[in-house]
Amino acid sequence: MTEDTKAVAAAFDGLSHGYAASFIDNELAADARRRAHMVYARSFHAPALIADVGCGPGQDSVWLARHGFQVLAVDCSPSMIAMARQAVDQAGVGSAVITWQGDGFAPGRLPEIAGQLLDGVLLGFGPLNFVSDLEQALRNIRAAMRPGGVAVVSALSSRCAWDLMWHLATGRGIAPRWHRSPQTVRISDVDCPISYWSARQLIHAANRFFHLLNVTAVGSIAPPPYADPLMDRLPTARRTLCRWDERLQQTRLAAAIADMLWLELRAR
Template identity: 25%
Template sequence: MAQLAHDHPEVASAFDSLAGQYDALFGHNAISERLRQKIYSTIDFWVRPPAKILDINCGTGTDGIHLAEKGFSIVAVDLSSRMIAEANRKSQGLPNAQFLVASYENLDHIAANEFDLVLSNFGGLNCTRDLTEVGKQVADRLKPGGYFIAVVMPSFSLWETFSFAIRRDFKKALRRLNRAGTVTQLNGISFTVYYYSPGQVARAFSAGFEVIETFGLNVFSPPPHAWKAAKRFPALTAGLEAIDDLLCRLPVLRSIGDHNVMVLRKRLR
């Protein structure tokens, strides 16, 4: 079969190779659980069950399953068929959650003007160099006035830069600034990650969306992959998390977390 531009076989293979270990490695530690709760509070603020939610890079389905259990109606897609197999295995018996293999760059087979909210959690959008096309795809799926919550790795992260710089790894400390993207490896499979500032995200989506909220995750506190170090210093970690909670919406600080959360609203036109 012909290879389509939105297939991204290297990204699919990389995440396929991770699917069986994903939850154990990244999905469920104290830090990622805390971040997920922040995303769920943000969703709860804007929509109520039985609203329809489309997750456009669902991974192993952790968010979709949680939201379906709360009464939301979920359609969730991911490029990686093994991620979707994990999601289907975990979600058995949930009638209001559907998990499908698809790219967020081509959602034509998902109903148009149907969803109250679209979610892209934890850096899925950092796998594309064409945010504008994704914005069109997402806008077409949403009802007028619907919400798009995008959790994106920005082009500068205070925590990441600092933690690599103190180890004198200056190449990695500055890797997010490379506009051409950064080649990354998962289980030995290479693919390119593109980092986007909130301004770049806002511009890419500006035809279809207005930005209504932006805040940073892990501006001062350790991100999920540093959970082992964080566990050794629980009081310090709790203190830094409290500072994040207080300051994460301020200009500049909201743009330099490990991830940024952006809430966008589809224009009424």
């Protein structure tokens, strides 16, 4: 692993104890994951072999396995991959999932572990934010895939309107993601490199290796999950914002101001 990857692994080891629990009863997070699953269902076709890179505690790996896919669940954090294996076993889908602790962006490692080129790759809920060279990361992902395979990639965007308003309203000044990337953030007492990407940057980096199929924006109208405790006081407003967020999710305006961007890509 690179030194940056080791830092990310240590940071998420520190987060792992309460990471999955922090999203329980979070309606905004649940809505974001529901819509992510709609993207997966549209993009991937069972019984394909899918690598879930940055799988975290394994929610998406379990979802894929339950829907008939063969899954390679990958995370650089030993604690996260242990949680993923536990989630897979508890869900009764262990025969469909291989778990591997390591750097999923390392050249050649995914097909080596899987024993073949992949039908698809999932980079769900932001692992691309922890790479400094976006084009190289996507080049390595493409090299692990068969021609015509589909990658679903996501990233926290560099221009989230809600994030800016939240930081200004709470007296924190300009939101960090509005500053130039890469940056260093403190996670679990570990300094981690992080980069926020615009839709244009993601599309440009992917264009040499993939055909763009679709862009879905989440969190342009609805606030990010960290605002859910506040929105608990306004449940009707939360439902309305989520409904409009979904209706507008494939517009250019939504992609310009969303919290998270999802790209569906077909390997050249």
